[in-house]
Amino acid sequence: MLKLIQTEFMKLRRRKLVWLMLLAALVMPLFAFIYFNYFGETGVDPIQFYRWSAFGYTLWIILPFVLGTLCTILMYDEKQYDMLKQLWIVPVSKMEYIYSKFFVVFIYSVCFMLITAIASVLFSVLPGYVVFEWGSILYLLKKCIEIGVITTFAILPILAIAASQKGYILPVCTTLVYTFLGFFIVSINPYLHPISSMSVIIMRSNDIPGIVQAINIPLAFLCIAIWDIVALLVANISLERRK
Amino acid sequence: MNDYVIETKQLTKVYGGQTAVNNASIHVEQGRIYGLLGRNGAGKTTIMEMILGLTSATSGDFTVFGASLKGQEKKIYPRIGAIIEKPGFYPNLTGTENLEIFAKLRGTPYPSAVKNALDVVGLPYKDRKTFGKYSLGMKQRLGIANAIMHDPELLILDEPTNGLDPIGIAEMREYIKRLSTERGKTVMISSHILSEIALLADDIGIIDHGVLLEESSMRKLEKKNRKYILLQVSNTAQAILVLEQVFNQKDYTVHDENTLRLYDTGLDMSAINKTLINGGVDVISSALCNDTLEDYFKRITGGAGIA
Numbered sequence: 001m002l003k004l005i006q007t008e009f010m011k012l013r014r015r016k017l018v019w020l021m022l023l024a025a026l027v028m029p030l031f032a033f034i035y036f037n038y039f040g041e042t043g044v045d046p047i048q049f050y051r052w053s054a055f056g057y058t059l060w061i062i063l064p065f066v067l068g069t070l071c072t073i074l075m076y077d078e079k080q081y082d083m084l085k086q087l088w089i090v091p092v093s094k095m096e097y098i099y100s101k102f103f104v105v106f107i108y109s110v111c112f113m114l115i116t117a118i119a120s121v122l123f124s125v126l127p128g129y130v131v132f133e134w135g136s137i138l139y140l141l142k143k144c145i146e147i148g149v150i151t152t153f154a155i156l157p158i159l160a161i162a163a164s165q166k167g168y169i170l171p172v173c174t175t176l177v178y179t180f181l182g183f184f185i186v187s188i189n190p191y192l193h194p195i196s197s198m199s200v201i202i203m204r205s206n207d208i209p210g211i212v213q214a215i216n217i218p219l220a221f222l223c224i225a226i227w228d229i230v231a232l233l234v235a236n237i238s239l240e241r242r243k
Numbered sequence: 244m245n246d247y248v249i250e251t252k253q254l255t256k257v258y259g260g261q262t263a264v265n266n267a268s269i270h271v272e273q274g275r276i277y278g279l280l281g282r283n284g285a286g287k288t289t290i291m292e293m294i295l296g297l298t299s300a301t302s303g304d305f306t307v308f309g310a311s312l313k314g315q316e317k318k319i320y321p322r323i324g325a326i327i328e329k330p331g332f333y334p335n336l337t338g339t340e341n342l343e344i345f346a347k348l349r350g351t352p353y354p355s356a357v358k359n360a361l362d363v364v365g366l367p368y369k370d371r372k373t374f375g376k377y378s379l380g381m382k383q384r385l386g387i388a389n390a391i392m393h394d395p396e397l398l399i400l401d402e403p404t405n406g407l408d409p410i411g412i413a414e415m416r417e418y419i420k421r422l423s424t425e426r427g428k429t430v431m432i433s434s435h436i437l438s439e440i441a442l443l444a445d446d447i448g449i450i451d452h453g454v455l456l457e458e459s460s461m462r463k464l465e466k467k468n469r470k471y472i473l474l475q476v477s478n479t480a481q482a483i484l485v486l487e488q489v490f491n492q493k494d495y496t497v498h499d500e501n502t503l504r505l506y507d508t509g510l511d512m513s514a515i516n517k518t519l520i521n522g523g524v525d526v527i528s529s530a531l532c533n534d535t536l537e538d539y540f541k542r543i544t545g546g547a548g549i550a
Contacts, residue, residue, distance in 0.1 A: 007344045014335040014373070082331035085297050086389070090348045091320040 004092060004100040008074070012104075018073060021066050025112045028062065029053040029119035036129045044129045046136035047207070053120035054113070054144055059202065060183045063151050064195055067109055068158040068175025074101045075162035075171070084239075094239040098232065101159060106152040113148035117141050143202065150201055153224050154182070154194035160231035164238035191216065197223040246273045247309070248397055248429040249294055254303035256289050256453075263289045266303065267455040269448055271431050276423050278444030278461075279433040280540070286453040287433035288328055291401050294431075295325055307397070321349060324395035326403050330386025334375030338366050338385045341374055342392060349393045360388035363418060365411075379406030387415065391422070398422070400432045404439060416443050441536050451544040470533045472505040472512060477525035479503050485522035490515070501527070 012018055032052035036044060078084055087097065117140050124130035158178060162171040182195025190196035197220035204215050249271035256264040264286040271277040279287045292298040294305055296312045305312070307319055332341040342357045351357070358368045364384035377385065383406045390398055398419070404412045420443060422428040434440050440447060447464060449457045476482045479497050486492040486505065494506040505515070508531060516526050 003347050007347050010340065010344055010347075011333055011336070013340065077333055077335075078331075081334060082329060083333070084331075085292075085295075085327050086331055086345070087348075088297060089295055089320050089323065089325055090345065091316045092348065 001096055001099065004096055005103050008100045008104045011077075015073065018070065018108075021069065022112060022115060024062050024066050025058070025115035026119050028056060028058045029116060029123045032120070033123035033127065033129075036124075037127065042128055043131065044124070046124065046130045046133070047139070049124045049130050050120055050136070050140050050143075053123065054116050054140060054147075055202070058113075058116055059147050059151075059199065060195070061179055063109065063112060063147065064155055064179040064182065065175055066112065067105055067151060067155040068179065069172060070105055070108055071101070071155065071159040071162045072168050072171040072175070074104060075159070075165075076168045079166045094236050095232075097239070098159070098163065098235050101163075102152065102156065105155065105159065106149070109152045109155075110145060110148035113144035113151075114141075117144040147198075147202055150198045150224075151195075153228055154198040156228045157194065157231040160235040160238075163235040191219045191223045194224045194227045197221075247271060247306070248273050249277075249305070249307055249431060251290070251294065251305040252303055254290065254293055254305055255301045256286075256293060256298065257301045263453050264293070265453040267450070267453075268458075269455065270458065271429060272446065273429050274423060274427045275445040276419065276430040276432060276443055278440035278447045279431065279450060280437060280440045280447055281433075281435065281450035282544075283435055285435075285450045287435075287450060288401050289453075290450070291325070291327055291399050291431070291433060295323070295327065295399060297327065321393065322396045323399060324390035324393065324397070325399040325401075326383075326386040326390050327399075327401045329405075330382050330389070332374045332382070332385060332389075335373055337370055337373055338377070338381075338388075339369050341385065342389060345389055346392060351393050356392050356394075360392040363391065364388045365414070380408060380411055383407055384411070396428060398428060398430045398432075400430065402434055403432065404434070404436070412439070419443060437537055437540060449540060449543060456543050464536065464539065469506065470508045470531065472508060472510065472515070473528075473530050473532045474503050474505060474515070474519075475501055475527040475529070476503070476519060477501070477527070481522065482519055482524045485519055485524060486515070489518050489522075504532075 032049055035052060036049065078087070120140060121137055125132045130136070158171060158175050161174050165171055179195065182193045185193045186196035186199055190200050200215060200220040201217060204217055206215070247270050249269060251267055251269045253266045253268060254264055255262065255266055267286070267290055269277075269290065279290065281287050289298065293300045294307060296316065308322060310319065312319055332338075333344070336344070338361065339357060342360060346357050361368045364387050366381065366384050366388060374382070374385065383403065387400070387403055390400065400419075404415055407415060416439070419430055419432065423430055423445070432440070432443065441461070444461050446458070446460050448455055474482065479500055479502070482503060483495065483497070486495065490507075490510060492505060492507060492510075495503055497503045512529055512531065516529055519526050
């Protein structure tokens with residue numbers, strides 16, 4: 001399994017888009033910088049700044065969409081260039097294959113959120129909007145890692161769809177619908193969709209200002225678990241059928 | 244009992260309502276090169292995919308190294324090297340990087356396995372050209388390098404010389420022959436190019452429309468297709484008696500009560516005719532024939548020839 005994960009990273013050589021997508025981690029910190037610069041505020045509450053830079057659209061839209069696209073990229077080449085036959089006769093099992101892709105998405109997601117955290121600190125502390133203090137930075141890092149980890153699980157259904165399709169159009173379109181659906185459904189019933197359930201888990205302490213939710217952590221985990229189990233089954237069945 | 248590396252029993256594959264392979268029973272002996280010959284779409288790739296477990300058989304059974312593949316993939320696959328259809332690799336990686344991925348996944352017998360495999364197929368080691376920019380021939384060579392890199396006992400090669408230039412084809416043929424003769428590897432190779440199979444294979448399976456029409460050793464097939472004198476006579480038994488007594492001939496085959504084939508083509512046909520007539524045998528016709536493998540293929544497939 002470890003060898004398989006290592007080879008997954010070897011495959012990402014010269015994949016410019018994969019690395020360029022990491023730049024999306026800078027979008028919201030930059031936007032927060034422009035926003036606070038516009039109002040010329042200093043001495044801003046760090047959590048208020050981070051709410052803009054890391055806990056807002058990065059959590060809801062940008063990270064899920066980037067991860068969905070990454071899932072599609074990871075799956076596309078092997079199907080497009082008929083490589084799966086070569087992998088199956090190594091042999092690589094279908095589930096090992098899915099897990100190795102999942103692990104790459106997991107590492108990428110955590111790195112993405114760490115970049116967001118670092119950018120948030122730089123864009124808030126260097127211009128002087130926020131006073132440097134370890135407490136708020138550790139809080140930001142903790143939340144960013146949480147987001148990175150849980151979003152990977154929330155995006156697993158997209159990995160399953162990418163595994164079941166030969167092309168990339170449907171998985172990318174599904175990523176868009178899936179992401180925005182998660183964003184909109186949160187106000188109706190957050191326990192129906194993994195992304196909205198993920199937000200419930202992230203905001204479980206009601207410590208992010210402006211966002212107060214009724215919290216049911218087990219239900220949120222159950223929602224993600226059900227979606228993920230179904231996704232794994234779908235991925236496994238579709239890879240088997242491809243035989 | 245023969246030591247079969249691959250043995251299929253009544254292997255059948257139906258896609259939708261269409262039968263791609265129909266009751267194919269194939270026997271690949273250890274250390275020999277088995278050529279699967281058939282036109283495009285005859286079912287060669289499907290047979291190989293079933294043997295490799297890449298597609299399930301609708302009915303029938305098969306063994307690889309004497310065992311069922313199912314449930315023993317981790318034991319059996321490392322003993323097999325294969326190319327099925329076009330070789331697939333990561334287009335953003337170089338040939339060396341692609342092979343390094345498979346070397347890491349499989350494990351290789353020695354550290355320089357990637358370099359050695361590339362040397363064998365004549366591709367550069369640590370080249371900067373990515374697979375996406377390779378020509379068809381280079382892609383095919385890389386596929387072969389990947390198949391042989393882990394020193395497998397059995398090679399299953401689906402049209403491996405597709406896209407290679409004539410020199411490349413000759414080099415590859417020599418290499419595959421050496422693998423079999425010097426290192427005892429078993430090779431199952433498919434092709435729609437008859438001359439390729441004729442030059443390479445020890446045993447041959449002829450497949451047409453999913454049906455394995457003939458399975459034979461190349462030697463037997465050559466005997467069937469060598470030059471001969473075809474004699475149509477009134478009485479073959481009497482003709483044989485005359486031929487054995489006068490010409491001391493033993494190398495002949497009798498096809499029916501009026502037809503026989505005499506394989507010593509150095510004999511004078513007019514002398515044969517005269518002797519047979521003098522011996523009381525009416526000669527209806529006599530002709531020097533030379534069946535090629537292609538003629539044979541045409542005959543048994545009941546249709547057009549093959550390249």
